[in-house]
Amino acid sequence: MTEKLPHILIVDDDREIRDLLSRFLQKHGLRASVAGDGREMRRILGDARIDLIVLDLMLPGETGLALCAQLRAESQSAQRHLPIIMLTAAGDETDRIVGLEMGADDYLPKPFNPRELLARIRAVLRRAGNEPVPITSNGGALLFESPDAGEWKIELGPRRVSGPQGEIELSSGEFDLLVALAERPQRVLSRDQLLDLTKGRAAQPFDRAIDVQVGRLRRKIEADPADPKLITTIRGGGYLFAASVKRVD
Missing domain, CATH: 1.10.10.10 (Winged helix-like DNA-binding domain superfamily/Winged helix DNA-binding domain)
Structure with a gap:
């Protein structure tokens, strides 16, 4: 039997980008869910086991940087590393550096070729490994x-x-x-x-x-x-x- 496909969550407020990336990733052997903001992202994270998040820096409400920092803190407390690839504006070097310091595993400036994003997703997933993760390791x-x-x-x-x-x-x-x-x-x-x-x-x-x-x-x-x-x-x-x-x- 075939291993279940990695599940990618795309968080971007641009509906056209979300739909394009979702179709592209599914076409190339990945499962994909989409969210337009941090609130929707958290709802999906609560309902599914996500293997990697593609997170846009510029979001309404909570910024991608703030969400990245929160996700990384939560990953540490849950003893589970959730890979994050951050999408940044072209030439915005400061934000890319801050994003990496916040815990992003990789970044990609817009506009980008979807094939490059696919390659980066696969590379980050390889580095993250496929070890099974307990559903919870927290106390309480x-x-x-x-x-x-x-x-x-x-x-x-x-x-x-x-x-x-x-x-x-x-x-x-x-x-x-x-x-x-x-x-x-x-x-x-x-x-x-x-x-x-x-x-x-x-x-x-x-x-x-x-x-x-x-x-x-x-x-x-x-x-x-x-x-x-x-x-x-x-x-x-x-x-x-x-x-x-x-x-x-």
């Missing part, structure tokens, strides 16, 4: 209450889950799936999104492991797995975590 915990099974606690650091009857044993895949769902409560997540969030680039096309793991997880945390109240199936959409979740440090 997620608390939620099942409508029919009492209170639950997910401890992120030790990767431990406990419910009304005490600690339960989950496989690594089941734990990652539960965290992916609980960190995004009341939101429909497709199978592809859950594969991205739990397996990243190690996921396989048409992988049905999510359905199998949801079934196993339901048997461990639902009062009645045949009538699930926590992890509900959305026909034609995916799965939804129905509880309210509180995060504590």
Whole structure:
């Protein structure tokens, strides 16, 4: 089976550039998502496992430099390096230097040839490597209450889950799936999104492991797995975590 394609996020306020680059990268064997500003970028980062960001320096609201600095700080705290290629104005040497100092892995001045961007993306991905990354390595915990099974606690650091009857044993895949769902409560997540969030680039096309793991997880945390109240199936959409979740440090 073929390894899942790297997922690139293009952040640029120019719709024409976003659409052109998205089509070009998909044509050359990459997956691509697009965002017009920092807010949309963060929404996509919350819903998918992104392998590299192409980030324009000039954005409405938060600038590309500010977003780059924030992303790099977050990457360090999560112990995951998220590669960034920054797009800068032609001849703006100062901004390119500041961007690299902020943590960008590479830069490309506008206007540019899409083939050069593709080459730089592939080079940065090669340097970044393909090691699988745990879904989370931060401390803290997620608390939620099942409508029919009492209170639950997910401890992120030790990767431990406990419910009304005490600690339960989950496989690594089941734990990652539960965290992916609980960190995004009341939101429909497709199978592809859950594969991205739990397996990243190690996921396989048409992988049905999510359905199998949801079934196993339901048997461990639902009062009645045949009538699930926590992890509900959305026909034609995916799965939804129905509880309210509180995060504590």
